[in-house]
Amino acid sequence: MKLVVVSAGLSVPSSTRLLADRLAAATAGHVAAEVRVIEARDLAVPIAHHLTSGFPGPDLTAALDAVAAADALIAVTPVFSASYSGLFKSFFDVLGAWDADALRGTPVLIAATGGSARHSLVLDHALRPLFAFLGAVVVPTGVYAAAEDWGAQGLPERIERAAGELAASAAGPPVAGHPAERAAEPTAAGPAVVPFEEQLARLRG
Template identity: 70%
Template sequence: MKLVVVSAGLGVPSSTRLLGDRLAAASAARTPADVQVIEVRDLAVEIAHTFTNGFPGRALFEAFDTVAGADGLIAVTPVFSASYSGLFKSFFDALSGTDEDALAGKPVLIAATGGSARHSLVLDHALRPLFSHLKAVVVPTGVYAASEDWGAEGLDGRIERAAGELAALTAGAATARPRPRRDSFEEVTPFEERLAALRPAG
C-alpha cells in the first residue's frame, strides 16, 4: 500500500511535518505501507509558475503523480488566519487544475497545527469542505495539534483513532483498480501548444 503525506510546514524542524510523520507511522502500523512525504515548501516556486504558464515543472509533476498514485493521503497544514495556509491551498489548486480527478475517491486524513486550540475548527470549516470539493473521501476524525497538545495524552488518542480510520479505508482503496497514470514528465503538453491546437487552421 502507498501512503503519501503532504506537509505544508514552513519551518525546519516543523511541527506540521512532525504531525504528518506521527499520523503516517500510526497508519502504517495497522496496514503495512510505503510512506512518501511531499514538503510543499520545496515546490513553492514551481507552484507559482504553474499558475502563470499553465503546466507543472518536473518536481511538481512528480509530486502530483505521487499523490494521484497513492492509496491514501495525509494532508497537514499550519493554520494561518484561521484557515489553511496559502501555499497548502495553492498546491491542491494546481493539482486539481492539472488533473481534476486526482483525488476522486481517495481516502484523505486531514490535520492541522496551530498555536492555540481556538483554531481547531479549521478542520471542519476549511479542510473538510476543500477535500470534499475535490471528491476525496475524508476520514471522520481530523487531527488538530495546538502547541500545548504535544506530549499530551489526548493528541495520541486522536492520532490513533484517525490512523485506524485511514488504514481501514486505504486497505479497500489498495485493492481497487489503479487509476491510469502518465508515465513521464515529457507527456505534459505546454499550455502554448494546447492553445495553438485550438486555433483554426489557416
C-alpha cells in the first residue's frame, strides 16, 4: 500500500510532524505500507509560485503526483486561528487546481495539533469539510493532539483506532472514482450484462 503523509508543521522539530510520524507508524503496523512524508514547509515557495503563476515546479509536481497515486493519505496541520494553517490549505488548493479528482475515493485520516484542547473541533468544522469537497473518504476517527495530550492517556488509543480505520479502509474494495477503481474500469466492450431474472435467481438461491 502506498501511504502518503502530508505534514504542515512549521518548526523543527515539530509536534505536527511527530503526530504524523506516529500515525504513519501505527497504520504501517496494521498493513504493509510504503510510506512517503511530504513536508509542506519545504514546498512553501513552490506553492506560492504556483498560486501566482500556475506552474507547480518539479518538487511540487512530484509531491502532487505522490498524493494523487496514494492508496491512503494522512493529513496533519497545526491549528491557527481555530482552523488549519494557510500553508496546509494552500497545498490542497494547489492539488485541487492541478487535478480536481486527485483525492476522489482516497481514504484520508485527518489530524491536527494545537496548544489547547478547545481547538479540537477544527477536525469536524474545517478539515472534514475540506476533504469531503475534494471527494476523499475521511475515516471516522480524527486525531487532535493538544499540548497536554503528549504523554497522557488517550492519545495513543486514538492514534491506534484511527490508524486501524485507515488501514481497513485502504484494504477494502476500491471506491468509485479512486485511481485504483478507474484503472480497473471495463474496456470499450463494456461489462457483461446479467439478466434481471438470473440475478433474482441467484439471490433466492
